Amino acid sequence: xxxxxxxxxxxxxxxxxxxxxxxxxxRSVVCALEAEDGQIFVGVCIESCSGVLNLCAExxxxxxxxxxxxxxxxxxxxxxxxxxxxxxxxxxxxxxCREFLMQLDPRNKETEFMVDYSARQTITLAKLIPxxxxxxxxxxxx
Numbered sequence: 486x487x488x489x490x491x492x493x494x495x496x497x498x499x500x501x502x503x504x505x506x507x508x509x510x511x512r513s514v515v516c517a518l519e520a521e522d523g524q525i526f527v528g529v530c531i532e533s534c535s536g537v538l539n540l541c542a543e544x545x546x547x548x549x550x551x552x553x554x555x556x557x558x559x560x561x562x563x564x565x566x567x568x569x570x571x572x573x574x575x576x577x578x579x580x581x582c583r584e585f586l587m588q589l590d591p592r593n594k595e596t597e598f599m600v601d602y603s604a605r606q607t608i609t610l611a612k613l614i615p616x617x618x619x620x621x622x623x624x625x626x627x
Contacts, residue, residue, distance in 0.1 A: 516542035569602030
């Protein structure tokens with residue numbers, strides 16, 4: 486089984502759109518990512534009546550990875566609703582996720598996102614967020 490198939494199947498198990506409360510809806514978008522060490526982590530979206538409180542599946546997966554292992558570097562990500570990414574803008578992370586992943590670890594610029602699952606077409610975060618402002622910022626990691 487190729488890694489993309491493994492990521493897809495892992496994320497698909499989490500797809501169960503449901504109301505958590507009258508104000509919160511979850512699991513309508515799912516994500517699986519491959520960490521630098523090869524481990525796979527999942528995330529689900531959590532949407533609320535107040536958009537600012539929403540959490541995207543990609544950020545939840547990245548946070549699950551960090552909390553579990555301390556890792557910040559991501560190799561691959563697949564995110565989708567009821568079917569795998571099929572081209573166009575399907576499977577693409579929102580601007581907040583793009584920014585978060587770059588801030589989490591600038592090496593994530595090489596993270597591959599699945600664009601079209603059947604064609605195995607991917608795109609890197611660097612192409613999704615060109616000219617990232619943080620490239621010029623010097624961050625000490627003492």
